[in-house]
Amino acid sequence: MMSLLCLFLACLSLFSTTKATMAEKTALLIATDGSEEMEVVITADVLVRGGVKVTIAGLNGTQPFKCARGTKIVPDAAFEDAKTGSYDVVILPGGQPGSNTLAAHEGVGFLLREQHEKGKLVAAICAAPIALKSHKIPADLVTSHPSVQKQLEEAGRF
Amino acid sequence: MMSLLCLFLACLSLFSTTKATMAEKTALLIATDGSEEMEVVITADVLVRGGVKVTIAGLNGTQPFKCARGTKIVPDAAFEDAKTGSYDVVILPGGQPGSNTLAAHEGVGFLLREQHEKGKLVAAICAAPIALKSHKIPADLVTSHPSVQKQLEEAGRF
Numbered sequence: 426m427m428s429l430l431c432l433f434l435a436c437l438s439l440f441s442t443t444k445a446t447m448a449e450k451t452a453l454l455i456a457t458d459g460s461e462e463m464e465v466v467i468t469a470d471v472l473v474r475g476g477v478k479v480t481i482a483g484l485n486g487t488q489p490f491k492c493a494r495g496t497k498i499v500p501d502a503a504f505e506d507a508k509t510g511s512y513d514v515v516i517l518p519g520g521q522p523g524s525n526t527l528a529a530h531e532g533v534g535f536l537l538r539e540q541h542e543k544g545k546l547v548a549a550i551c552a553a554p555i556a557l558k559s560h561k562i563p564a565d566l567v568t569s570h571p572s573v574q575k576q577l578e579e580a581g582r583f
Numbered sequence: 584m585m586s587l588l589c590l591f592l593a594c595l596s597l598f599s600t601t602k603a604t605m606a607e608k609t610a611l612l613i614a615t616d617g618s619e620e621m622e623v624v625i626t627a628d629v630l631v632r633g634g635v636k637v638t639i640a641g642l643n644g645t646q647p648f649k650c651a652r653g654t655k656i657v658p659d660a661a662f663e664d665a666k667t668g669s670y671d672v673v674i675l676p677g678g679q680p681g682s683n684t685l686a687a688h689e690g691v692g693f694l695l696r697e698q699h700e701k702g703k704l705v706a707a708i709c710a711a712p713i714a715l716k717s718h719k720i721p722a723d724l725v726t727s728h729p730s731v732q733k734q735l736e737e738a739g740r741f
Contacts, residue, residue, distance in 0.1 A: 462622055462624045462627075462628055465654075466625075469652065470620055470652045474652065494631040495627070499655035500656075
């Protein structure tokens with residue numbers, strides 16, 4: 426049976442220091458059409474409240490993306506521009522078809538591998554851990570939405 | 584001491600029927616700059632998942648509004664257009680200065696009084712109950728964010 430690790434909680438625990446320290450931290454949240462709006466907005470809001478500078482990057486440039494339940498969000502930056510920055514954590518929200526898009530996007534894969542190789546955090550929520558599989562980001566332990574559990578189990582190390 | 588009633592939960596309980604029935608229900612959520620993004624998005628998302636047709640109406644027309652923690656959301660409709668529709672519930676999210684704007688907006692007041700006079704639901708979250716006070720919507724019992732508790736207590740009936 427697949428062992429469990431909530432990467433998202435692991436990510437948040439990084440920030441469980443004082444607010445003064447957290448003001449230095451940065452997060453990149455990559456979203457697109459079909460991302461789950463609560464997973465975008467709650468994640469960003471809680472991190473901002475904690476003093477983290479959050480950039481919501483859109484895979485479709487600076488155009489609004491339409492979330493899984495219809496909310497339309499204007500990204501802070503186009504992914505193509507934001508990907509050159511340095512972030513303490515890169516976060517992938519779940520939702521479909523957003524998770525499939527993140528899993529298939531070569532630029533997202535490049536950024537995640539680079540982030541991981543630097544020893545920095547990558548976090549994936551709900552169905553988005555399929556992007557860790559497709560982009561070959563090592564993760565000994567993972568939890569996910571049940572709809573993608575089989576895909577992750579088939580990857581062996583998940 | 585002020586008695587307590589969570590109008591928001593009362594609103595949601597209206598929808599605690601079957602999904603088939605809920606498909607007929609409609610909600611208008613009025614938002615503006617400084618509305619709290621979680622209170623906009625979680626409310627809309629949960630209602631949509633329950634089969635409710637949700638319209639997020641922007642007080643600044645169809646332009647994106649910038650929420651209290653920086654998320655920019657594109658409304659489904661301008662408030663001026665959406666206000667002529669019929670809704671089972673009209674919802675006011677909290678956040679500042681969004682709640683102050685909702686409390687001061689004459690058009691919002693007119694719609695809330697009309698909604699109330701028709702015996703339909705009005706719901707206000709967090710700091711937004713100050714709009715019930717300013718627009719003279721009767722509410723025997725109310726709960727709120729602590730920052731506006733005194734204002735509501737001074738209104739007597741809150």
